Amino acid sequence: MRQLTRPLGLTTLVLVSVTLLLAVFGPVLWSARADSIDIDAMRQGMSAAHPFGTDYLGRDVLARTLVATRLSVLLALLATVLGAALGILLGTLPVVLGRRIGGLVVAFINLTVAFPGLLLAIFFGVVFGVGADGAVLALAVALTPNFARLTYTRAVAVAEADFVSAARLLGVPRAVVITRHVVPNIAEPLVVNFASAIGSALLSFAALSYLGFGVQPPSYDWGRLLNEGLPRIYTDPASALLPGFAIVFAGITFVLAGELTARLLTAEPPGHRAAPRETAAPGEPEPGGEHGVLRVVNLRVRFPAANPVCGASFTLHRGEILGLVGESGSGKSVTGAAIAGLVPHPGQVEAERLEFDGEPLDPARLGDRLAMVFQDPMSSLNPALRVGRQLAEVAEVHRNADRRSAMARAVDRLRAVRIRDPERRAAQYPHEFSGGMRQRAMIGMGLMGEPRLIIADEPTTALDVTVQRDILGLLREVRDTQGTAVLFVSHDIAVVRELASRVLVMYAGRIVEELPASALDTAAHPYTRALVASSPDLRTDRSLPLATIEGRAPDATEELPGCPFAPRCSYADERCHTELPAPRDLAGHRVSCWHPIGALEVRA
Amino acid sequence: MSELTVDGLTVRFGAHTAVDGVSLAVPAGSVLGLAGESGSGKSTIARAIVGMAPISSGSVRYDGTPLRTPDRRIQLVFQDPAAALDPRRSIGSSIAEGVRAKRTARRARVRELLELVHIDPARANLNPREFSGGQLQRVCLARALAAEPEFLIADEITSALDVSVQGAVLNVVREIQRETGIGILFISHNLAVLRYLADTMAVLRAGKLVEQAETETLLGAPEHEYTKQLIDAVPGQE
Ligand SMILES: Nc1ncnc2c1ncn2[C@@H]1O[C@H](COP(=O)(O)OP(=O)(O)OP(=O)(O)O)[C@@H](O)[C@H]1O
Ligand code: SF4
Ligand SMILES: [Mg+2]
Numbered sequence: 001m002r003q004l005t006r007p008l009g010l011t012t013l014v015l016v017s018v019t020l021l022l023a024v025f026g027p028v029l030w031s032a033r034a035d036s037i038d039i040d041a042m043r044q045g046m047s048a049a050h051p052f053g054t055d056y057l058g059r060d061v062l063a064r065t066l067v068a069t070r071l072s073v074l075l076a077l078l079a080t081v082l083g084a085a086l087g088i089l090l091g092t093l094p095v096v097l098g099r100r101i102g103g104l105v106v107a108f109i110n111l112t113v114a115f116p117g118l119l120l121a122i123f124f125g126v127v128f129g130v131g132a133d134g135a136v137l138a139l140a141v142a143l144t145p146n147f148a149r150l151t152y153t154r155a156v157a158v159a160e161a162d163f164v165s166a167a168r169l170l171g172v173p174r175a176v177v178i179t180r181h182v183v184p185n186i187a188e189p190l191v192v193n194f195a196s197a198i199g200s201a202l203l204s205f206a207a208l209s210y211l212g213f214g215v216q217p218p219s220y221d222w223g224r225l226l227n228e229g230l231p232r233i234y235t236d237p238a239s240a241l242l243p244g245f246a247i248v249f250a251g252i253t254f255v256l257a258g259e260l261t262a263r264l265l266t267a268e269p270p271g272h273r274a275a276p277r278e279t280a281a282p283g284e285p286e287p288g289g290e291h292g293v294l295r296v297v298n299l300r301v302r303f304p305a306a307n308p309v310c311g312a313s314f315t316l317h318r319g320e321i322l323g324l325v326g327e328s329g330s331g332k333s334v335t336g337a338a339i340a341g342l343v344p345h346p347g348q349v350e351a352e353r354l355e356f357d358g359e360p361l362d363p364a365r366l367g368d369r370l371a372m373v374f375q376d377p378m379s380s381l382n383p384a385l386r387v388g389r390q391l392a393e394v395a396e397v398h399r400n401a402d403r404r405s406a407m408a409r410a411v412d413r414l415r416a417v418r419i420r421d422p423e424r425r426a427a428q429y430p431h432e433f434s435g436g437m438r439q440r441a442m443i444g445m446g447l448m449g450e451p452r453l454i455i456a457d458e459p460t461t462a463l464d465v466t467v468q469r470d471i472l473g474l475l476r477e478v479r480d481t482q483g484t485a486v487l488f489v490s491h492d493i494a495v496v497r498e499l500a501s502r503v504l505v506m507y508a509g510r511i512v513e514e515l516p517a518s519a520l521d522t523a524a525h526p527y528t529r530a531l532v533a534s535s536p537d538l539r540t541d542r543s544l545p546l547a548t549i550e551g552r553a554p555d556a557t558e559e560l561p562g563c564p565f566a567p568r569c570s571y572a573d574e575r576c577h578t579e580l581p582a583p584r585d586l587a588g589h590r591v592s593c594w595h596p597i598g599a600l601e602v603r604a
Numbered sequence: 605m606s607e608l609t610v611d612g613l614t615v616r617f618g619a620h621t622a623v624d625g626v627s628l629a630v631p632a633g634s635v636l637g638l639a640g641e642s643g644s645g646k647s648t649i650a651r652a653i654v655g656m657a658p659i660s661s662g663s664v665r666y667d668g669t670p671l672r673t674p675d676r677r678i679q680l681v682f683q684d685p686a687a688a689l690d691p692r693r694s695i696g697s698s699i700a701e702g703v704r705a706k707r708t709a710r711r712a713r714v715r716e717l718l719e720l721v722h723i724d725p726a727r728a729n730l731n732p733r734e735f736s737g738g739q740l741q742r743v744c745l746a747r748a749l750a751a752e753p754e755f756l757i758a759d760e761i762t763s764a765l766d767v768s769v770q771g772a773v774l775n776v777v778r779e780i781q782r783e784t785g786i787g788i789l790f791i792s793h794n795l796a797v798l799r800y801l802a803d804t805m806a807v808l809r810a811g812k813l814v815e816q817a818e819t820e821t822l823l824g825a826p827e828h829e830y831t832k833q834l835i836d837a838v839p840g841q842e
Contacts, residue, residue, distance in 0.1 A: 162688035163698075166744070169654055170702035170751050171676045181690050327766040464641035465793065465837040472839070493767060494796075494840030534771035536800040537840050538823065545778070546771035546800070552736035553768075 004264075012260045015253040022069040034063035045236045053239035055228055061239040064225060065246050072221040073250065075136055075214075076201040082140035083201070084194055087147020095155050109152060112145035121204050125213035135214040139204055143197055150193055154186040161185075188265050196258025199251045206247045222247045292317045293452050293485040294339065294361075297353035301331070301338050304346060306556035308334040310509040313583070316453065319483040321475070323500030323517065325493050325531070327553055331509040332489045336455045339487070340372050357452060368398040371446025373439070375458040380442060381430040387441050388414070388426025394448040409448060417444040417474055436467035443474060450482060457489040472499050493520070493535055505531070508554050508564035511583075514590040524589045524596035527565045563594065571595045607631050608653070608678070608755055608787060612662035615648050622648040624811035625662065632754070633785040637802025637819065639795055639834065645811040646791045647683075650759045653789075654680050666755070676702075679748035683760040685740035689732040695743045696728030702750030717746040721776050738769025742776055749780065755787045762797060774800060795838050799823055807831050 004013065038058035045053050052061040090109065094102035112120075124138035158164065159182060167177050208214040209223025210230075217224070225243035233240040294316040301309040308331040316322050326332050338349045341363020354361045357369070374380050382390055391410035395401040401409065407426070414422035417440040430438055439459055446454055456475065460468035476499065478484050490496050496503055497517050505513040505528045513525035523529045533547030540546070551568040554560060563569070566576040576594055583592045608630045615623040623645040630636040640646050651657035653664050655673025664671045666678065682688040689698050696714050703710045703717075715725040721742035723735075732740055741761055748756060758777065762770040778801060781788055792798050798805055799819055806816040807830065815828040826832045 162682040162684065163690045165656060166680070166682065166688055166747065167690075167701060169674050169676075169678075169680055170747070171674055172701055180693075184692050185690070327768050465795075465839070466641065466833055468839070469837040491766060492839070494838075498839045498841070531768055535767040536771075536774070536796045538796055538799060538835075538838055540796065540800055542800055545775045548772040548775060549768040550772070552739075553766075 004260075008256070008263075009260055012253070012256040015249075016257050019069065019073065019250055019253050022066060023073045024070070026066045026069045030063040030067050033060050034067045035059065043232065043236070046238050052242045053236050055239070061225070061229065061242055064220065065222065065242050068221050068225055068243070069246070069250070071215065071219065072202060072205065072223075072247075075132060075221060076139075076198055076205050076254075079136045079139035079205060080143060080194060080198045080201045082136065083143025083197070084147045084190070086140060086144040087149075088151045088190070090144060090148035091151025092155060094152055095159065106152060109145055109148045113149050115145075117142045117146075117200070118204050118207060121208060122211070122213070125208055125211075130213055130216065132215045132219065135205060135208045138213070139201055139208065142204070143201060146197070147190070147193065150189060151186060154189055155182065158182050158185045192258055192262040192265060194258075195261045196255050199254030199258065202254060203247060203251045222250075293320075293357060294487070295353055295355040296339065297351060299335065299338060299349070299351040299354065301334050301343055302348045302350075303556075307559075308509055308556040309338065312504075312506070312509075312511050314504055314511065314514060316485045316487060318452075318485055319479055320502065321479055321486040321488055321500045323496035323503040324487060324489045324506060325491065325496050325503060326506030327491060327531075329553060329555055330506045331556065332491075332506055333457050335506070336372075336457050336487060336489050340370060340455055341366070342372070368394060368449025369452045371443075371449075371451040371454045373442050373446060373454060373456040373459045375461050381438060383430050386427055386429055387433065391426070391441070391445050391448055394445055398449055410444075413444040413447050414441065416447060417441070418470075419444070434467075436463055436470060439463065439467075439471055440474065443471070443478070447478065447482075451484055453485045453487065454478070455487045455489070458491070459488075460495065461490065461492070468495070475499065493531055494537055508560075509556060510564065510592065512565065512592045516588060519588065522598060524586050524591045524598060525593050526569050526571050526595075526597060529597055563592075571597075606667035606754075608789070609665045610649070610653065610662070611665065613649065613652060613659065613664065614661045615645070615652050615657050616660045622657075622811055623652065626808070626811070626813050627662075628789075628806060628813070628816070630755070630787050630789055632787050633781075634803045635781060635788045635790055635801055637798035637805040638789060638791045638808060639793065639798055639805060640808030641793060641834075643810075644808045646793075646808055647759050649808075650680060650757045650789070650791055653757060654678060656680075676751040677753050678755045678757065679751055679753040680757045680759065681741075681744050681748050681761050684764045685737060685744045685761075686732060688744050689740060689747075691732055694729045694731055695723075695735070695740075698732075699728075699743065699747045699750050702747055713750070717749055718743075720749065720780065721746045722772070736769060737765045738772050741765060741769075741773045745773070745776060745780065749784075753786065755789075757789045757791070759791045760793070763792070763794070770797075777801060795823070795834060807834065 036059065038054065041050070041054050041058040043054065043056055044050060050060050050062070055061055055064070090105065094105045097105065120142035121138045124141045125135055128134035128137045164177060164181050167181055205214060205221070206223035206226065209221050210227045212227065215221045215224045222243040226247070229240035229243060292315040297313045299309055299312045300307070312335055314322070324332050324335065334343065337343050339361070343349050356366065381387070388407060388410045391413060392403070392406035395406040395409050396403065411422045411426050414426055419425050419437060419440055433441060454475070460471050463471065472495070475486055475488070479486055488496065488500055497520055500517050503515055503517050503520065504511050505525065507527050513523060513528045515523060515528070520528070520532050523532060530547055530549045534549060536546060549568050554564055560566070562577040562579055563572070563581050566572040569576065581592045581594045583590050586596055610626060610628040613623055613626045614621065626649060628636065638646055638649070648657050652659050653671070666675070671678070689695065699714050699717055700710050703713045705713055714728055718725045718728060723739055723742055723746070735743065762773050765773065774797065777788070780786065790798065790801055802819045804817065805819045805822045807814050807828065809830050815822060815826065815831045822831065823835060826835060
């Protein structure tokens with residue numbers, strides 16, 4: 001409902017009310033004036049008595065335009081209702097009829113959608129004959145294909161939805177399934193489409209009347225008035241243009257109404273905007289002179305409506321694999337993207353320090369020293385280019401290599417990531433690769449240079465376990481042979497435990513614990529503990545229930561004063577709810593918690 | 605309550621054979637874990653049993669007689685809980701759909717079912733978007749149980765969930781199984797999850813069954829080379 005008080009909502013409401021009031025009361029109020037013929041005042045320009053002049057019979061143009069609102073809107077409405085009804089009928093046919101005839105109907109719908117609506121309307125206007133009835137029919141037929149296609153595509157999608165299958169399995173009768181689940185879920189886009197269709201019907205109808213197909217004298221709608229006024233456009237522009245203005249006004253009104261309905265229907269529950277904030281403790285300088293490959297101090301990422309990362313600090317050393325775990329929405333991917341300079345607009349990245357190789361990180365100068373590997377290799381490889389070519393391009397761009405040697409390197413890299421028969425594979429397109437091979441190719445692409453750092457964001461999540469094992473092995477090998485550091489982002493704690501030497505645990509945009517992978521079972525932060533305990537492995541005691549974490553993680557739009565885990569934490573006390581715990585060092589762990597579990601406090 | 609048997613089940617989609625002569629038996633009150641990698645045909649078997657995929661040959665029997673679907677005695681729980689609930693209806697009314705009872709009794713039963721899956725019955729009037737994935741999956745379990753089924757098919761019901769909420773769903777499945785003695789075909793690619801729940805396990809590869817044994821035996825002393833590979837690939841083993 002908040003949409004209604006926004007500028008768009010308010011404007012639309014005002015416009016719609018004005019249009020409807022005019023349609024209802026216009027003829028009542030101004031009919032007499034609009035129809036009174038005054039031979040003495042024919043074709044007059046603007047005057048006090050006739051603000052927009054008079055027509056060829058001396059009738060007041062303003063009054064006539066206002067009165068015409070009712071007919072214009074009514075006819076457009078009629079045409080749209082009829083068109084929608086026909087369209088919905090046509091669109092449900094393929095679902096009801098069998099595959100073969102249904103297929104023909106679909107082909108027919110798709111064919112007709114391709115025709116411009118107005119052209120169809122004019123064509124049918126000629127077929128159905130001159131006059132308002134004919135024009136309504138013509139327009140309805142012209143509007144039919146769009147409604148038909150929308151109905152059809154939605155019906156198919158909803159009919160195949162899992163919730164419809166579930167209802168069938170429960171033995172809910174077919175008719176009930178359709179009225180209860182299918183129709184309401186189709187209705188929504190139809191309603192939206194309906195409102196904006198009225199707008200375009202209004203314009204089309206005016207066009208038909210203007211061309212002489214639509215409303216015939218002595219009746220008049222806006223199109224008719226435009227037709228009568230336009231010959232005088234140079235002498236009396238105001239009276240000629242007023243109906244045109246009315247058409248545009250009403251057209252926009254209904255299109256906006258469509259837009260507003262869409263927003264109202266799809267509106268998410270409102271999340272409140274989070275204000276930028278200060279973290280309790282700024283990251284302390286790291287001890288010792290040796291700089292890591294990557295040093296991040298107090299990294300924050302802000303979007304207008306969310307703060308997905310609020311103060312992350314960590315260092316990544318040469319040849320180290322650092323795991324970053326956390327549940328969905330905790331900010332893992334955004335952290336990785338921020339380092340690679342890939343946070344989309346309008347996101348803002350801030351950090352006290354963000355150093356790569358000892359220098360301030362400049363995404364423009366990273367070149368091939370940093371490589372990114374994503375979850376879905378298909379979307380990061382260009383489907384239209386041969387794999388070898390895509391790899392070779394990296395060397396051509398970053399190393400000014402010539403085509404020949406670049407391709408040689410590409411083949412060599414494909415071999416390095418253990419793709420068999422790399423010469424032949426280099427000449428293939430991404431879709432000819434299996435999922436695991438694509439992921440190898442992506443890593444191979446990262447290895448075209450000599451990367452200092454690979455950021456791998458859920459690189460194995462979409463893969464089978466056996467393929468996952470190969471990819472993990474490959475990352476380890478790259479680390480061993482080239483000393484590359486890896487930031488390995490994953491929601492799967494078992495995978496991280498296996499691959500990484502150190503682990504960052506992220507919760508609600510903060511790193512709540514940093515610890516050696518080998519110490520996961522004795523984690524100090526209650527969240528890490530629960531996370532480890534809740535995922536079964538091959539040693540889990542089958543006779544006991546699994547540990548659980550009730551509730552859900554706050555999303556990046558919520559702002560809690562205390563520890564973000566407090567609402568779900570069984571150790572939480574008063575302080576946890578009001579004060580944000582700062583990170584502190586505890587026996588090799590770095591923990592943000594007021595009541596860390598177990599470990600002896602080494603440094604307060 | 606009786607056994608669900610799948611005999612020589614074959615499902616073809618055009619020229620592609622998705623399931624190839626699979627035979628399985630799930631005795632009453634036991635849990636069969638079905639493992640396999642993506643594309644191996646796990647979901648197709650589930651869908652074929654409840655009549656959502658065409659059976660090319662072979663049979664599905666329940667209680668010795670061929671199964672005619674939809675059959676309220678057998679319920680399926682889907683992978684993505686958000687897609688499996690009507691977004692415009694409250695979770696309570698989705699569950700109520702499966703309950704065969706008069707109005708007041710129905711409402712009481714919905715409360716009972718929600719309590720069974722550890723969701724506060726006071727939240728029955730809320731729409732799915734007010735819940736987390738793990739809670740929604742428990743709602744889906746409650747809906748399936750509304751039909752008082754004798755048999756449940758769970759198709760990757762924790763794969764779309766965060767680990768932090770997966771545990772709660774698995775616990776509920778185990779509790780329900782122990783309390784009601786319902787038979788379950790539990791499908792997952794995650795061997796650790798299967799190990800936690802299943803009495804017996806079957807491994808599927810490219811539409812064919814490669815091995816079937818008691819869970820302890822299958823994981824402890826796998827016979828088939830492919831089963832060994834799968835076990836070796838489970839991450840997080842020392
Ligand atoms: N482009 C964006 N605009 C606005 N908010 C965004 C944007 N990208 C991410 N967010 C928000 O930032 C938060 C963190 O998202 P992120 O993708 O980093 O999570 P994640 O930990 O990688 O989760 P997953 O495990 O699901 O991949 C989320 O609340 C998300 O909605
Ligand atoms: S600070 Fe308090 S609420 Fe937060 S994790 Fe620690 S004990 Fe739990
Ligand atoms: Mg992510």
